[in-house]
Amino acid sequence: MPDSQTVAVSGEGHNPALLHHFATEEQQRNSASLGMWIFLATEVMFFGGLFCAYLIYRLKYFAEFSAASKTLALSLGATNTAVLICSSLTVVLAVYAAQHAKRSMLLGNLILTIILGFVFLGIKAVEYNEKFEKHHVPGPSFQFNEVNVPGHPGQYANPSHAQIFFALYFVMTGLHALHMIIGIGIFVWLLTAAWKGRFTPEYNTPVEMGGLYWHFVDIIWIYLFPLLYLIDRHP
């Protein structure tokens, strides 16, 4: 029976990218895909713990959370959301290009994704810098004195409660930024591999898996943006 299994075992005439312990290319691709999704599931639970902590403290110290949220730069946060959404488009175009053997489209979109990743981190750095200047970084130099609670004139936010908001802000956005840095690393590696012509319509699993990771990081930010920046914004 000259099916693909026989071909794989004999090692003749099969795709060199097909590892010997897989019967077919489709099985290899599906295994990688399932493994990636299970990894993303662990990542969801990883971030889930932080979202849970955020939720508990937001309900407990809502006044301080809304006062502290108003000090974040809304325009920069919204711009970063748009930047990440654009990068998700370039990623999905890169996957499409890899599947359809469009070399320049693949390289171009991988480069654009890396650039957009750096733009995101640059804007984040500007925001972090502002936090240091305003002494909004949790620690001994933290200051949040005489900040009014929105909707309650004359009532000041409790600085130690506001500090919890900023601690969550730095841990959540910091962990997200770490994922962005790793994502950029993955895409630089994909770019060098694509440059060498390693990806074909038959074998492009790394591009697809890197894409899944990037989209996941985008989804995390889609939740972080309204939860951190948009608490009680109305005048």
Next chain:
Amino acid sequence: MSEHSSSPLKTYVTIWLTLLAGTALTVYAATVDLGNFNAAVALTIASCKALLVALFFMHIRGASERLIKLVVITTVFFLLILLALSMADYGTRAWS
């Protein structure tokens, strides 16, 4: 491989524009005083955006493997257990 899970390029651009519009909408909605519903509206828009990314950009919609859909649904289910049971605990405590 003959089958491709990729949707056509037109779909990608449509989803991309919808996601950008969703971002503008969520920023606008935050400036309107809806009382307790502000958070609900923000989370609904965020979840719609996340769903669009997952279905069309991460290709869950065209996934041939049912196992992947099972993993995704299980993940969301366990995340909701984490959040819901924690809220049930803290929400009914008589502290401070």
